[in-house]
Amino acid sequence: MKKAIIYMVISLLAGAFTSCGDKQAGKSAERYHINFSETTTVQKENKYVLIVSGSPRKRGNTDLLCDAFARGAEEVGGRVEKIFLADYRIDYFSEADEQRVGNRANEAEDDVPMLVDKMVQADVIVLASPVYYMNITGQLKTFIDRTFGRYREMKDKEFFYLTACADPEESTADWAINGFRGFVMCLPNPTERGMVKAIGMGRKGAVKGSRYEDEAYNLGKHI
Template identity: 45%
Template sequence: MSKKVLILSGSPRKGGNSDILCDEFLRGAQDAGHKAEKIRVAEKKVAPCSGCYYCSTHGGACVRKDDMADILQKMIDADVIVLASPVYFYSISAQLKAVIDRTVARWQEVKDKEFYYITTMADEEKSSADTTLACFRGYADCVEGAVEKGVLVAGGVYEPGAVRNTSAMAQAYEMGRNV
C-alpha cells in the first residue's frame, strides 16, 4: 500500500549532511512506490509561534500569514512524517522548531502518524543526539496515534557532504524503502 511520506528537512544548509540523508530517505521511499515529498523548512517563510491563540478562536487559522498553513496541511495529510535536523547545541534547528511549534494551530488534526527521525552531528558520541531525539519524541508524544518507526543518528560529520562517505547513506535509503 502506497503511503504519503512528508520529510521535513530542518537543515539550514542546502546539501548539509542531514539534508543529504533526507534525499536518500526520499529516494528509498519513492523507489518503494510511496508518494514522498521533502520540504526544506529553511527555504520556507515560517514565523515563530507568538502564543496569541488566535488559532483557537478562528478554526485553526493562524494570525501569521506565511508558508506554515501549507506545511501543516501536508503534515495532516501525511501517513509518515520524517523529522530531520543537525544537532545544534544538543537540540534541533530553530527552523524545524518553528514548524513544530506552529502546529499548535491544528495540532489535534495531526494524528495517526508513523515517525522517522534523522539527525547528524560533528560529535561521534551517539548520546550527544539524545536531547535532539527527545525534542522529536516530545512532539510525537503530542500526536495521537504516533508510532516511532525508525531513528538514524550519523555522528562524526561536520563539513557539508561528509555523510556521503558513511554507512548512514545506505541506512537512510533503506529506512525510506521500508516505510
C-alpha cells in the same frame, strides 16, 4: 515540611500534564506515549511521505540523509515530498496563534498553514535536524511550535527521525532525537518506526557514501 514537599510534587506533575497545550490534565497525560513498530501500521498503497528538513544548509549532512530516505521510499511506491524549512516564511509562535485553532489556523499570513496541512495529510512524517547546541535547529523548533492550531489532527501518523552531528558520541545525537519525541509524544496515537543517528559528521557532505546514508536509504524502503 512534608506537606510543602508534597505540594511541590503535585504542582510539578500538574505542569507536566499541560505541557502539550491540553487544558484537560487527564487527557494530556494519556497522550504522553509513543508506540513503536518495526513494521508499518498504515496498510495503504502509495503512502504520502512528508520529509521535514530542519537543516540550515542544502546538501548538508542531514539534508543528504533526507534525500537518501526519499530514494528508498520512492522505490517502494511512496509519494515523497521534502520540505526544506529554510525556503519558507515561518514566523515565531505568538499570542495570536494560540487563538488560531482548527479552521482558524489557516488565518496566519505566512507559509505555515500550507505546511501544516501537508503534515495533516501525510501518512508518514520524517523529522530531520542536525544537533545544534544539544538540540534541534531553531527552524524546526519554530515550525513545531506553530503546529499548535492543528496538532490534534495529526493522528495515527508514523514517524522516522534523521539527525547528524560533528561529535562522535552517540549520546550527542540523542539530544535531537529527544527534541523530535517531545513533539511526537503530544500527538494522538503516533508510531515511531526508526531513526538514523549520523555521528562524527562535521564536514559538509561527509555523510555521502557513508554507512549512515545507506541506513537512511534502507529505512526509507521500510515505509
